[in-house]
Amino acid sequence: MEQEWILSIIHLTSMAFLVTSFALLVSPQLFSCIRFYAIHSFLLAVITLSTAFYNHVYHLIISAVLTLVLKTIVIPQIFFRMIRQLGMRKEVETYINIPLSLLFSTLLVFISFYGVGNMKALDLLLSKESVSIAVSTLFLGMFMMTTRKKALTQVLGLLLIENGVFLMGVTTTFGMPLLVEIGIFFDVLVGAIIMGVFVFKIRGAFEGIDVDKLTMLKG
Amino acid sequence: MTLVHLLSIPLVSGFLAVISPTKKLVRLFFVLGALILAGCSWYFVFRTNAHKPVFMFSENLMMDALAAIFVLLITTVGLLSSLYAAGYLFKDGDLAIPVIKLRRYVFFFHLFLFTMLLAVLSNNLGIMWIAIEGTTLASAFLVNVDDKKSSIEAAWKYLILCTVGIALALFGIILVYYSAIAGALGEQENLLHWSLLLKKAKALDPQVMKLAFIFVLVGYGTKAGLAPFHSWLPDAHSQAPSPVSALLSGVLLSCSVFGIVRFHILTRIATGSGFSNGLLVFFGILSVAVACPFILVQADYKRLLAYSSVEHMGLAAAGIGFGGPLGIYGALLHIVNHAFTKSLLFFCSGHLLHQFQTKEIKGVRGLLKTNPFLGGIFFLGILAISGLPPFSIFVSEFSILSGGFAAKRFMACAVLLFLLVLIFAGFLRHASNMTLGTREQEPRSEKSLLMDSVLGLGIVLVFVMGFYIPAPLQSLLESASRIVQGVVS
Numbered sequence: 001m002e003q004e005w006i007l008s009i010i011h012l013t014s015m016a017f018l019v020t021s022f023a024l025l026v027s028p029q030l031f032s033c034i035r036f037y038a039i040h041s042f043l044l045a046v047i048t049l050s051t052a053f054y055n056h057v058y059h060l061i062i063s064a065v066l067t068l069v070l071k072t073i074v075i076p077q078i079f080f081r082m083i084r085q086l087g088m089r090k091e092v093e094t095y096i097n098i099p100l101s102l103l104f105s106t107l108l109v110f111i112s113f114y115g116v117g118n119m120k121a122l123d124l125l126l127s128k129e130s131v132s133i134a135v136s137t138l139f140l141g142m143f144m145m146t147t148r149k150k151a152l153t154q155v156l157g158l159l160l161i162e163n164g165v166f167l168m169g170v171t172t173t174f175g176m177p178l179l180v181e182i183g184i185f186f187d188v189l190v191g192a193i194i195m196g197v198f199v200f201k202i203r204g205a206f207e208g209i210d211v212d213k214l215t216m217l218k219g
Numbered sequence: 220m221t222l223v224h225l226l227s228i229p230l231v232s233g234f235l236a237v238i239s240p241t242k243k244l245v246r247l248f249f250v251l252g253a254l255i256l257a258g259c260s261w262y263f264v265f266r267t268n269a270h271k272p273v274f275m276f277s278e279n280l281m282m283d284a285l286a287a288i289f290v291l292l293i294t295t296v297g298l299l300s301s302l303y304a305a306g307y308l309f310k311d312g313d314l315a316i317p318v319i320k321l322r323r324y325v326f327f328f329h330l331f332l333f334t335m336l337l338a339v340l341s342n343n344l345g346i347m348w349i350a351i352e353g354t355t356l357a358s359a360f361l362v363n364v365d366d367k368k369s370s371i372e373a374a375w376k377y378l379i380l381c382t383v384g385i386a387l388a389l390f391g392i393i394l395v396y397y398s399a400i401a402g403a404l405g406e407q408e409n410l411l412h413w414s415l416l417l418k419k420a421k422a423l424d425p426q427v428m429k430l431a432f433i434f435v436l437v438g439y440g441t442k443a444g445l446a447p448f449h450s451w452l453p454d455a456h457s458q459a460p461s462p463v464s465a466l467l468s469g470v471l472l473s474c475s476v477f478g479i480v481r482f483h484i485l486t487r488i489a490t491g492s493g494f495s496n497g498l499l500v501f502f503g504i505l506s507v508a509v510a511c512p513f514i515l516v517q518a519d520y521k522r523l524l525a526y527s528s529v530e531h532m533g534l535a536a537a538g539i540g541f542g543g544p545l546g547i548y549g550a551l552l553h554i555v556n557h558a559f560t561k562s563l564l565f566f567c568s569g570h571l572l573h574q575f576q577t578k579e580i581k582g583v584r585g586l587l588k589t590n591p592f593l594g595g596i597f598f599l600g601i602l603a604i605s606g607l608p609p610f611s612i613f614v615s616e617f618s619i620l621s622g623g624f625a626a627k628r629f630m631a632c633a634v635l636l637f638l639l640v641l642i643f644a645g646f647l648r649h650a651s652n653m654t655l656g657t658r659e660q661e662p663r664s665e666k667s668l669l670m671d672s673v674l675g676l677g678i679v680l681v682f683v684m685g686f687y688i689p690a691p692l693q694s695l696l697e698s699a700s701r702i703v704q705g706v707v708s
Contacts, residue, residue, distance in 0.1 A: 145383065154379055161386045168390060172397045177408050180345030187352045191382060194356050198375050205368045214372040217454040
């Protein structure tokens with residue numbers, strides 16, 4: 001009985017995870033983007049924790065705590081501070097408008113559900129749709145990176161991709177070995193910080209952080 | 220001495236450089252660290268029997284013959300690059316770079332060496348991933364040393380594209396891990412160990428492994444500069460300071476190819492088919508084909524060299540894809556030769572940039588007359604990189620193509636030969652424009668004995684490797700190519 005409860009929590013949070021990915025993609029304000037990212041990571045932590053209890057793999061608890069601390073608190077805080085220091089406008093600027101990108105992303109989600117559904121090798125898994133959701137998040141993150149103008153939103157897209165990959169890891173393999181998991185967290189954190197440093201450098205050199213100004217190098 | 224000692228040398232020297240107060244000390248630790256690292260790695264590789272893998276840290280670290288070659292490559296090119304940089308960046312006078320920047324440079328340089336070493340020495344596929352991501356993070360600051368607009372742009376593109384690529388590779392690694400768990404191959408803690416996966420590769424699910432290989436190829440392929448994921452490469456290589464370009468082009472790309480090769484071996488055994496071979500050949504030839512027109516019409520000599528790296532990584536990938544003793548041996552030798560030749564050329568580009576203050580090909584004329592030493596080495600280097608005998612790259616290209624013919628991939632070989640001829644013509648045109656003819660105004664020249672001797676050493680290496688490969692290195696290459704063929708000794 002209890003196990004069933006946990007399983008349905010996993011299903012529910014996975015769905016919410018996908019919905020949050022959409023919300024992140026279409027929200028017009030930078031602040032709400034970051035808040036949605038924090039929620040996204042929080043849901044990932046919940047999924048990780050439930051998987052830990054459902055499958056009795058307790059080292060996942062550490063991974064869940066790390067997700068909670070780093071991705072729902074530390075990284076969003078870094079971002080909030082960065083926006084305040086940059087004093088930038090808060091609207092998100094996109095190359096294609098939001099209804100159209102919503103349409104595209106629905107298509108991407110459809111493709112990933114269809115593709116993963118055809119993979120017979122994944123039939124052993126309890127929640128195959130989690131894999132589809134992970135792959136969709138991956139696609140949505142890439143989509144976000146290619147259609148946004150601000151350097152900061154590109155980094156958000158990257159973090160979205162990383163969350164997708166983490167969901168994949170948690171649901172298919174119950175996380176990597178602990179040593180590897182901690183290393184990956186370290187890389188994500190350092191990566192976010194270094195990209196932050198470069199966002200400041202871009203602002204200093206290009207008077208703004210629109211990446212469509214980065215077109216000097218060609219050929 | 221163990222693998223851990225080897226890995227700790229660059230960390231220690233990076234740390235020492237950060238805390239040293241004067242420019243002289245920073246420079247000392249910079250060069251001394253690289254020198255000790257190179258010496259120790261040569262000693263270590265040839266002292267321990269490299270034909271039998273050495274393990275450490277509950278098998279998380281491993282050095283087999285394949286890894287040993289890359290260790291030698293990283294440390295040797297690292298040493299050359301640091302010697303060159305000691306003359307190139309540590310200038311005095313009005314062009315001097317502030318010591319705080321130099322300290323940062325030296326720190327990230329040694330960190331970069333450390334992450335590359337960790338990448339090739341890790342037996343655990345997850346740790347290898349962490350290290351390869353680490354190379355991106357460490358070298359982003361090296362690409363942007365001068366904080367110019369164009370270098371910031373290049374570093375940003377490099378950082379973003381490679382991180383996305385590498386996230387995809389992580390996806391592939393998770394798939395491999397999944398198929399190892401599903402196949403119930405053993406203790407979960409060890410299931411990412413390459414040596415274990417290799418032993419039980421037949422039990423891995425072929426369909427999942429194919430998918431995983433695609434993800435890893437795209438991911439690490441981005442880092443290796445395989446087309447069509449190479450778009451960051453010419454920017455980063457042309458904007459980085461020349462000693463860094465040499466390191467990026469000579470060894471960083473090779474390290475990513477190394478990552479792909481590890482997965483290729485597993486995939487080939489697991490699927491029992493030439494699936495991954497076909498993909499490698501396809502992307503290899505595509506890289507050569509994409510690089511070709513850019514080489515022909517290039518206006519910037521550093522970008523010219525960068526596109527040539529795309530071409531050569533493509534050739535190495537194709538060689539691995541052709542398979543067979545000839546193709547694989549050729550590809551490994553090609554990686555070694557390319558590392559030395561390309562780093563030599565990037566060092567030359569440092570000289571050129573310094574003397575002519577421009578990266579444009581048409582800004583450099585009459586090099587042989589004004590500076591016969593540099594002009595001669597540059598011209599010979601260009602001949603070597605475009606695959607002319609008697610230089611070393613000719614030998615490895617020949618071996619790769621013979622491997623292709625042996626594998627009955629005649630179409631692929633014909634296309635490659637055609638493209639190589641075109642690229643040769645392009646290089647020859649650029650090189651003759653730059654070195655021959657006369658120049659009206661006298662270029663600035665400051666002699667730096669250190670930088671010149673690095674160039675001299677480089678050309679000797681390139682020349683000698685064409686005739687004679689030392690016996691220990693030869694046997695190392697042979698046992699490495701047996702590993703790639705999947706012959707478990």
